[in-house]
C-alpha cells in the first residue's frame with residue numbers, strides 16, 4: 001500500500017516519467033501473447049491460425065509434434081524456407097527462455113482429446129519414400145482435389161508448382177498431409193478418402209513424389225539447354 005502511495009506521488013512530479021511508461025527491454029518480454037504476436041502471428045496467424053503459414057494451433061499438429069520439435073524449429077528455423085531462426089544462438093533476437101515461453105504457449109493450444117482414439121502417423125518419416133509408389137498414392141489420396149497430376153483441381157490448387165516446392169521442406173509437406181490445414185479445408189490423414197486413412201508409408205511415398213518435382217534451379221524460367229542454345233552454346 002505504501003509503495004503505491006509513493007509512486008502516485010512520483011508520477012505526479014513534474015518531468016518524471018510515469019511508472020508504467022518504462023519500456024521493457026525486448027529480451028525481457030516473457031508474455032506469450034506478446035511474443036507470439038510480435039514474432040509469429042504475421043505468418044502463422046493471430047492465435048495460431050489463419051495465416052499464410054500452417055496453423056500452429058491445429059490440434060492434430062499439436063498431437064504429432066512434441067515440444068522438442070517446436071522448440072528446435074522456432075530456435076533454428078527451417079533453412080531454405082521462409083521460416084526464420086529466432087534464437088540468439090542462431091542469429092535471431094529471442095533468448096532461450098523466450099523460446100521456452102513460446103513453446104509452452106503454443107502447447108497450451110492443444111486439445112488433448114481432439115483425436116479421440118485415432119493414432120496419427122508419426123511426425124517424422126520412419127523410412128525413405130519411393131516416388132514411383134508415391135505417384136500411385138497421389139492418385140488414390142490426393143488427385144480428387146489437387147487434380148490428376150497435382151496441378152490443381154476444382155477443390156484445391158497446385159502442389160507441384162515449382163515456386164511452391166522450392167520453398168517448402170519435405171517435413172512440412174508431411175506435416176500438412178498428416179495434420180491438414182483445417183483453416184483452408186485441407187483434410188487430415190484420415191479424410192483424403194472417406195474411411196481410408198493414408199498409411200505412414202504412403203505419406204512418405206507421396207512426399208517423395210512431390211519432392212522429385214522440386215526444381216533444381218528455382219526461379220529460372222529457362223532450362224540450361226535453352227540458355228546454351230541462346231548463347232550459341234558458349235556457356
Ligand code: HEC
Pocket residue numbers: 036039040041042043044053054056065069070071073074078081082083084086102167168169170171172173175
Ligand atoms: C516469415 C514467416 C514466418 C514467421 C515469422 C514464422 N514462421 Fe514458422 N513457419 C513458416 C513456414 C513457411 C514454415 C514451413 C517451413 C517448412 O517448409 O518446413 C514454418 C514452420 C514452422 C514450424 C514447423 C511446422 C512443422 O512442420 O513441424 C513451427 C513449429 C513454427 N514454424 C513455429 C514458429 C514460431 C514459434 C514462430 C514465431 C517465433 C514462427 N514460426 C514464425 C513461416 C514463418
Ligand code: HEC
Pocket residue numbers: 054138141142143144145146155156157158159173176177181184185186187191192193198206
Ligand atoms: C478433399 C480435398 C483434398 C484432398 C483429398 C487433399 N487435399 Fe491437399 N489441400 C486441399 C485444400 C482445400 C488445400 C488448401 C487450399 C489450396 O491449396 O487450394 C490443400 C492444401 C494442400 C497443400 C498446401 C498447403 C499450403 O501450405 O499451401 C499441400 C502440400 C497438400 N494439400 C497436399 C496434399 C496431399 C499430398 C494430398 C494427398 C495425400 C492432399 N493434399 C489431399 C484439399 C485436399
